[in-house]
Amino acid sequence: GAGVSQSPSNKVTEKGKDVELRCDPISGHTALYWYRQSLGQGLEFLIYFQGNSAPDKSGLPSDRFSAERTGGSVSTLTIQRTQQEDSAVYLCASSPGGPNNYGYTFGSGTRLTVV
Amino acid sequence: AQSVTQLGSHVSVSEGALVLLRCNYSSSVPPYLFWYVQYPNQGLQLLLKYTSAATLVKGINGFEAEFKKSETSFHLTKPSAHMSDAAEYFCAVRDDYKLSFGAGTTVTVRA
Numbered sequence: 001g002a003g004v005s006q007s008p009s010n011k012v013t014e015k016g017k018d019v020e021l022r023c024d025p026i027s028g029h030t031a032l033y034w035y036r037q038s039l040g041q042g043l044e045f046l047i048y049f050q051g052n053s054a055p056d057k058s059g060l061p062s063d064r065f066s067a068e069r070t071g072g073s074v075s076t077l078t079i080q081r082t083q084q085e086d087s088a089v090y091l092c093a094s095s096p097g098g099p100n101n102y103g104y105t106f107g108s109g110t111r112l113t114v115v
Numbered sequence: 116a117q118s119v120t121q122l123g124s125h126v127s128v129s130e131g132a133l134v135l136l137r138c139n140y141s142s143s144v145p146p147y148l149f150w151y152v153q154y155p156n157q158g159l160q161l162l163l164k165y166t167s168a169a170t171l172v173k174g175i176n177g178f179e180a181e182f183k184k185s186e187t188s189f190h191l192t193k194p195s196a197h198m199s200d201a202a203e204y205f206c207a208v209r210d211d212y213k214l215s216f217g218a219g220t221t222v223t224v225r226a
Binding site for chain 1: 147149151156157158159160161164166205209212213214215216217218219
């Protein structure tokens, strides 16, 4: 597509429920990133995909968080047993990848509220 | 690891005045540096980027930034603020394959 698309744009869930957040990157972009933006924490890196592989998962806060990418395209971030501290905006970005990779494009984010 | 530090979490300027947002970087290799803007309830939009070509980089919406190696800085400026410039601004550095961000600076513009 023309840009990075994220869905849903807003999600309200009850504490303890599982949620899935979706990211559809720019066509042809091999690299995909998830970030979390919460008050007082700035923009935190969560995970990086190159193709369908995730060579860097170092930012995932706990084992309740997981992500996958299929077909070198769409990615899903899953949060199990949500907690109130998971409330944040989850941003996805994609880029062409490779050594001359300067073109990071961000989606509009999913605002997650855990009540 | 590469990192950036933004000086000042809030900046208030009058409409028509100079906007100056400060960013200093820490990098063991020539850095690739970026400025992004985030309007309320929106994602991040790229303003400009430095990739070791010209040290003065011009971006969208009248913004520009100058890379100064001697000062390890990449400050963002706009000569004349407009009400539409009210937003949050993030400086970032490419850290291997990903971006590492500063804490952000919120800009308010007074009429």
